[in-house]
Amino acid sequence: MDFYGRKRELAQLGKWYSAAERGPGQCLIVRGRRRVGKSRLIEEFVRGLDAPSMFFTASNLSAVQELENFTQAVLASDLPEADSFGEAPSSWDNALRLLAQLLPADRPSVVVLDELPYLTRHVEGFEGSLQTVWDRIMSRKPVLLLLVGSDLSIMEALNTYDRPFYQRGNPVLIEPLTVSDVQEMTGLPPAQAIDARLVTGGMPRLCVQWPRGANLEQFLGQALADPADPFITSGELAIGGEYPPDTHAPQVLSAIASGERTFSSILADLDISRMTLSRSLDKLAEKGAVAAELPLSTKPSKETRYRITDPYLRFWLHLLQPVLGMVQRGRGDRAVKRILTGWPAWRGRAVEPLVRESLARLVSDAEWADPESTLEAGGFWTRSNDVEIDLVGADRTPIAKRIGYLGSVKWHETAPIARKDFTALAAVAARVPGASDETPLIGVSRARSELGPWTAVYSAEDLVEAWR
Template sequence: MEFFGRQNELARLGRWYSAAERGGGSPGQCLIIRGRRRVGKSRLIDEFVRGLDAPSVFFTASNLSASQELQNFTQAVLGSDLPDAASFGTAPTSWDNALRMLAQLLPADRPSVVVIDELPYLTRHVEGFEGSLQTVWDRIMSRKPVLLLLVGSDLSIMQALNTYERPFYQRGNPVLIEPLTVADVQEMADLSPAQAIDARLVTGGMPRLCLQWPRGANLERFLEQALADPADPFITSGELAIGGEFPADTFAPQVLSAIASGERTFTSTLADIDVSRMTLSRSLTKLAEKGIVAAETPLSVKPSRETRYRITDSYLRFWLHLLQPVLGMVQRGRGDRAARRILAGWPAWRGRAVEPLVRESLARLVPDEGADWSDPDAAVEVGGYWTRSNDVEIDLVGADRAPIAKRIGYLGSVKWHETAPLARKDFAALAAVAARVPGATEETPLIGVSRARSELGPWSAVYSAQELVNAWR
C-alpha cells in the first residue's frame, strides 16, 4: 500500500533518531506517541523504521493476560534483527526480567530502535510495568544509543504516563499524531482544493478512509462507491468506534449523537438524552480527555462561561448525523437512495463542520507576511464568538491568545456555498455586530472566507479553498 504524507512526522522522528545516533552522556531517546485509533500511528512508525539502517524490534501488545503478552514479546524479540537476538531464547520469567534482557541486547556502538505499540494494554494488565520500564530505562537503556517509541491509542492513559505521579515522569517526550492534513488528502486523491476540503471533512483524515476516495472524484461519486457495500469500512468504522473506543460509563452513543448536528450547549445536549446532569458532566469530561469532544468558549477579551461542545473527529460527526440515519437503506441494498438523502443534508452540515478546519488553517496562515491590514502579534489564535441567545454569532476571531485575549486581531465570516462567492451583504452583516465582540473596535479588520474565489471588495482580506489547503504545506 502506497504511503502518503506525514513528511513532518517522519522528519521529527528522524531528528530524535539522530540525537540517539550522536551519542553523548545519555544518548537514549524516548518518545511517548499517542493518537486515536485508525490515525495511522503504526504505519507511520513502520515506514520510519524501514527507512533506517538500524536494528530494531517492533512489539504490539494485545488485550491479553500478562503471561500471554510476555510470550508474544519474546517472539517479537527473537524475530527481530537485533544482534544476538537468539540469546533471548531463554524465556524471561517476568516482564521486569524481559525488559532487562532486551536492554542488554541493544548494541552500544550503533543506534537501534525499540517500538512498544498499544502500551496501554500493558499498563492495564501487567502489574508494575511502568516501574520496571522506568528502572530499566534509567539504569541501562538510556545509556545506549536507542530510540524507544512508546505508542498508544488511549489518549488519556498515554498522557497520564508522563505525569508527576507516574514512574516514567519526564523520561519520554510526548508526540501527538493527528489525522492526515487536507493537503495530504489532496495529494492522495488528486482533488481540487474545494474537493480536498470536502474529502477531509467526510473521512476525518483517517488514512484507511482517505485511500478509498477515487482519484479526482467528488462526494457524490465517493458515496456511490462506499454505500454500495454495507461492509465497506466507511460504513462500519463509525459503528466500531462508537461501540469499542469509549467506556460504557461515557454513554458515548447517546452523548455523541446528541451533539453531532453541530456545536451544542450542555443544556441542549441534556434535553436530548435520558441521563442526569451529573452523568452528562462526567461523560463530557471523559470524552474530552480522550480527545473526541472539545469544549469551546467564545474568544474575546472578556471571560465567558457560554461553553459549546463539538465532536473533534469530522468523520464521526458526519457518520452520526448524516450516515447513521440511512444505514437501514444501505443494508437493504439501496445505497443510491441513502446517498440522495445524505446529499440533501450535506450543504447545511458542511457549512458548520468546515469552520474548525478554517480556523486551524487561518492559525497557520494569518497574518500574511507583509500585509498592511494585520497585526502579527494579535492574530496567532483563532476561535469564534457567540452570545447565550445567539443574537451575535461570529465565525472567526483572531486574537493574541486564548481563551481570554488581550487584543483582537480580526473578525471574520465563513460562507461555504458551492459556487456563490462572498457578497457585500455578508460584509454588512459582520460589520453590524462586530462592535459587540469585547475588545473589537471600528478599526478591527474584517476578513472573509469562501469556498468559491471572491473579490476583495470591502474586506481587509479574503481567503478561498486554495489558500486554506496551502496553509498545510
C-alpha cells in the same frame, strides 16, 4: 499501499533518532487517536533506517499472553543476537532487562512498544519496570525507544509527576492527515479536497479508499454499495468499542452531532442526569473525542459549546448512521441521495474548525495582519445567540488581550462571499469585547471572491495552501 504526507512527522522522528545516535538514548511518547496512522508512520520511518529494530504491538490479553507475544517479537526482530533471548522470561521485568542487554552499544537501534495502554492496564508494575530498565541500562545505549498508544489520557498520564516514567519521554502527538495531504492522495481540486478531508477526518485508512479524482457523490456511491466498507464500519467500531460504557458515548455524541451543542440542550435530548452528563463530557474531552469551546474575546465567558473533534465521526453520526438501514438493504443509491440532501447544511458548520486552523497558520504572515494578535483563531457567540461570529483572531485563547480580526465564513458550492455578508458582520462587530471600528474584517468562501469592502478574502485554495 502508497505512503502519503507525514513529512513533518518523519523529520521529527529523524531528529530524535539522530540525537539517540549521538547518545544518550532517547524516548518518545507517541500518542494519537485510533485510525490516525501512528503504526504505519513508525513502520515507514523504521523501514527507511539502516538500524536494527524490534516492533511489539500489545493486545487486550493477559500479562502472561502478552509476555509470550513479546518474546516472539524479540526473536523475530533483527536485533543482534536476538536468538539468545531464549525461552519466555519469567516476568516482564526480566524481559525488559534482557531486551535492553541485547541492544547494541556501538550503533543505534530502535525499539517500538505499540498499544502501550494495554500493558499499563494488564501488567502490574509495568511502568516501574520500564523506568528502572530505562534508567539503568537502555538510556545508556544509542537507542530510540518509541512508546505508542491510542488512549490519549493514558499516554498523557505516563509523563505526569506522580508516575514512574515522569520526564523520561518526550511527548509527540500524531494528528490526522492534513487537507494538503488528502489533496495529494485524492488528486482533487482544493474545494473538493476539503470535502474529502471533512468526510474522512483525514484518517489514512479512509483516505486511501477514495478513488483518485472522484467527487463526493462518486465516493459515497462506491463506499455505500458495500455494508462492510471501512467507511461504514469504522464509525460503528469507534462508537461501540473506543469509549467506556460510563461515558454513554453513543447517546451523548449523537446529541452533539445533531446540533445540540450546549450542556442544557444536550441534557434535554437525553434521558440521563445532569451529573452523569457532566462526567461523560469530561471523560470524552479527556479522550479527545469532544472539544469544549468558549467564545473568544477579551472578556471571560461561561457559554461553553461542545464539538465532536473528529469530522468523520460527526459525519457518520449525523448523516450516515440514519441511512444505514438502506445500506443494509442494498439501497446505497438511496442512502447517497439522502446524505447529499443534508450535506450543504452539515458542511457549512463542519468546515469552520478547519477554516480556523488554516487561518491560524496563514494570517499572521499577511501584510494587513498584526502577527502578535492573529496567532489564534476561534469564534464568538452570546448566550441568546443573537450574535454569532464565525471567526475571531487573537493573540491567545480562551481570553485574549488583543483581537486581530473578525471574519465570516460562507461555504456555498459556487457563490462567492457577498457585500451583504460584510454588512451583517460589521453591524455586530462592536458586540465582541476587544474589537473596535478599526478591527480588520475578513471573508472566507469556498469559491474565489472579490475583495470588495473586506480587508482580506480567502478561498478553498488558500486554506489548502496554508498546510503545505
